[in-house]
Amino acid sequence: MSGPVRLLVVGSLNMDLTVTVPRLPECGETVLGGDAARTPGGKGANQAVAARRLGAEVRMVGLVGDDVFGDQLREAIAAEGVDVAGVETAADAATGLAMIMVRSDGENAIAVAPGANAALGPDTARDAAGGGAEKALLLQLEIPVDACEAAAAEARRRGMLVVLNAAPSPRAVDARMARLLRLVDLLIVNEGEAAALYQALRRSPGSGAPGHDGVHDGLHDGVHAGVQDGVQAPGRDGAAVAEALRSLGPDRVVVTLGADGAAGAGPDGTFRVAAFPVTAVDAVGAGDAFCAALAIAVADGTSLPAAARRACAAGALAVTRRGAQGSLPRAADVDALLAGEPAGRR
């Protein structure tokens, strides 16, 4: 490796308010929970911290509100060593807020109030991508799509690797989302996000997406239904779905499959990566650790399957600990798990 990978994250910062619950409430129901916690989060900030802990040099660009949460978020990621010069304060906006419920088996449900994140404009995003010497740009969908598009276009013009974690799930692939996807080199989605994009792909005429055989398959051998907002995942397996999603633009696509690992597709074909067996405590942060690890490894020239294996190790370690940023593993932890040391020894 020729020094640390330099990564730019243009994305969200949220304060996470987390309550542990014995089960996730039904509509109209109140469930009495246990401990509550207030911790720094937001997919952008989480992935920035994850990448930093995994050894990258990271610059974050985003917006917080003019309030105490905003100051706390900026301080939290600065304390991790992330460059926060591009994290600005939006006047007249509250800091983004995420309400998280975590079930005892680690599964979660989340509602986000975007606040200042929604005010991040395309000019700021474009300037961010044009103003550094990073090798890769890492984006998520907790900021406006036109900001992502502006950053991605500029990053691509500069020859950077453009990575998009299409989370939270896009509700529709409208013209702007379609344009963004065509600017992306590496797309990372979980099962629900993959299902939503796949459905959109199949609805578009002449998409070339494989047909549905009438069986309500999950993304991976029928283990999970892959349902998000009523959308049924139609593919037979994650690798086939990843391959189909390449027709949206990204050359490389990786689908995360929770406790079943990940699947992907690239110019060299499709692959599956098994999950590392761990005791799940809290799934929050797994996706963020995975995305950061994958982006760094691919930016560093690692093959996609090997990068996905490393990312699975990072994701597995994140589920063994509570919280979002607090649960993110360090490079040495990932190296140890890849070398066969059981998770939790560190």
Ligand SMILES: Nc1ncnc2c1ncn2[C@@H]1O[C@H](COP(=O)(O)OP(=O)(O)OP(=O)(O)O)[C@@H](O)[C@H]1O
């Ligand atoms: N229970 C688990 N055991 C082992 N590895 C896991 C487990 N859950 C997640 N992972 C790892 O983390 C990766 C990301 O997890 P997942 O597919 O749940 O993403 P996500 O839905 O984006 O997560 P998040 O809940 O953080 O938003 C998986 O591909 C897998 O490698």
